[in-house]
Amino acid sequence: MQRRWTTPLMHSLRSFSSSSSNSSSSDKIVASVLFERLPVVIPKIDPIIYAFQEFSFRWKQQYRRVYPDEFYKKYESRGKGDYQIDYQPAPRITEADKTNDKRSLQRALDRRLYLLLHGTSYGSPDGNPVWHFPEKVYEKEETLRKCAESALQSVLGDLSHTYFVGNAPMGHMAVQTADKADTLKQRFFFKSQVIATNKFNIGECDDYVWVTKDELLEYFPDQAEYLKQMIIS
Template sequence: MLGVARGKSRYRLYSSVAASKPIVAAAVLERLPLYPRPPHPTVASFRELSKKWKQIIGEVDILEQTLDDMKGRAAPAASDQAKVAPVQSTDRKSLQRLLDQRLYLIVRGNSPYKGQKEWHFPEKKYVDEMNLRKCAESALETFLGDLSDVYFAGKAPGGHLDCPDFQRFYYRSHFVASKEVAASKDYAWVSRDELGEYFDETQLELLKRMLPNF
């Protein structure tokens, strides 16, 4: 777990934290990429070179290679064009944007530890839930309405931030549906690179280490 020193007991850690500062559990909800990213030019060049080399040493049938080349030059059908170049939205409330990247749900509203509006992940102050992950689930359920399309990755937090007035524990989860989120609150689906537009440097540094860069 990022940001928390290892101890003999996780429960002992939680109890000691609870005794000193309030605890906030945040749900980091992620939409996985819907389309693969095009390969890096170096990777693409290597694949092409490898294919030509196999052709030279006789591992690729010449006729098969010729047919593949003809298919590549043929104009794709309308349905294939849609698959190759899907329509993407520029609306940050839409899941149909940046389809080859991971997106994360953030909301803007009163945080559970401050009286001012700001951008944050769905989160809740820990009071009497069974554990911190249940607290994070409750925060996300309040926003989404239900968690039938959400999968939480493990029971341990993926990150921890020690703030002056509270402790925040991050729990990663995945959105396993492509339907749009219907919510009255202000929210956005943003990429890892866009998080810097919404969070301060301290939190951003943790998120950059916690979230995958691919």
């Protein structure tokens, strides 16, 4: 007989289904969006990896094929044309890096950046503005992902430069709200990525930042351990 294994996430989805008789009306489901910008440039090679590649190259040089001198002379005498290409690579350190402008997407080009908003969040203490992800309380949307799309759209205005990765949430967190001791906030995280743009008109918030994973964890010290495992960068 084949056994079926259930996970805590499946139990949570079942118990908080709108059709479940065990669902509490005081419990809320929140869809949050982890909106990320992928690296723009290739990250620098780790010194250990670079040392290994250098060793590997020198080792292979011992067994490379040796060609006669006439071959190299013919190669050097080949016509090179009268053209010249002047190529200047873009700097890895931008002006936004130098000024620590966290509202710019033109920073930390070799890292992933994540969008955080400052404003009123569901369940924040006394309704005070806090740093949070784009989010929306699930109401009557067709799916939870639709709710997440609506949350991001309310901030960006449109989703033409976004891509949602999959239909299922990437993570789940149950948080006790500060205003009511018997109210749980079931937060489901969805991943979305920046596509073909380096600037957004962010609205519906007091302030916003684009931060790396390490910087993001400083904004959420209580959930840092969980977010560290959920976010892969």
